Amino acid sequence: MIVRRLFVTGGALALSGLVLAGAHAAPNLGRKWYGRRMFPLIRRIPIHGAVALTFDDGPGEALDDFLTTLDRYNARATFFVVGEQVKAAPGRVRDIIDAGHEVGLHCYHHRNYLHRPPWEAVQDLDRAQATIEDATGRPITLYRPPHGMFNLATFIESGRRGWHRVYWQRQGWDWEASATPESIAAGVGVPDPGDIILLHDDDRYSAPGSWRRTLAALPRILETAKSAGMEVCSVGELLARAGDYAPPRASAARAQRTDDSYRTGRVS
Numbered sequence: 001m002i003v004r005r006l007f008v009t010g011g012a013l014a015l016s017g018l019v020l021a022g023a024h025a026a027p028n029l030g031r032k033w034y035g036r037r038m039f040p041l042i043r044r045i046p047i048h049g050a051v052a053l054t055f056d057d058g059p060g061e062a063l064d065d066f067l068t069t070l071d072r073y074n075a076r077a078t079f080f081v082v083g084e085q086v087k088a089a090p091g092r093v094r095d096i097i098d099a100g101h102e103v104g105l106h107c108y109h110h111r112n113y114l115h116r117p118p119w120e121a122v123q124d125l126d127r128a129q130a131t132i133e134d135a136t137g138r139p140i141t142l143y144r145p146p147h148g149m150f151n152l153a154t155f156i157e158s159g160r161r162g163w164h165r166v167y168w169q170r171q172g173w174d175w176e177a178s179a180t181p182e183s184i185a186a187g188v189g190v191p192d193p194g195d196i197i198l199l200h201d202d203d204r205y206s207a208p209g210s211w212r213r214t215l216a217a218l219p220r221i222l223e224t225a226k227s228a229g230m231e232v233c234s235v236g237e238l239l240a241r242a243g244d245y246a247p248p249r250a251s252a253a254r255a256q257r258t259d260d261s262y263r264t265g266r267v268s
């Protein structure tokens, strides 16, 4: 009898654990076609004649080179920045904005949220938000987690904060050690209208020197988009054209973060 009870209790605990683990990871179904309705992510914006270019993992040592190249092609981009990098050099995000581009939140520490407990992941969001908003003076409106991986807490919390969850439609696999400028440009290919393109402007969390290959591929990617009749824009620009977005204004950040519940790191 006792053995049977232990067996039933153990089975129930194991089942509960599986259900919790499934719930924790569930938002990543949004990356697949069958989960897009339940966990919507922005990967393409319904717009003609333009694509959105995004860079993750900076701002790093090569930022000026990327800004110069983008300027040369009259292209604009969204930079999903890492809090610890912003903390080390807060002026760099201002450089991004002053050059006509846009800043989104990537994380504070670049770790996979799927492998972190909910409270720790939300604390990471809090810390990143405070650091980036203090540096830019503008509220966060765009969000992309490390590796594009959510957990249930960050999915819910990003929605509660009103952030647009930005995924991507095209990428150059530029973080891989085997990537070359040619493979990166080929990976991105010829974009369709409204596509969101993912690249990386720093190598702190990927193969050493990877940003050099991305930078070398960038002119080709921009020329291909131009030849296809596409203007290269930030995510916010495309969302605004689609009528679904109000760009963040300077000085609204602190006012937005005065809500105490915002800083507790708990999911409501």
Ligand SMILES: [Zn+2]
Pocket: 056, 057, 106, 110, 145, 146, 147, 205
């Ligand atoms: Zn990243």
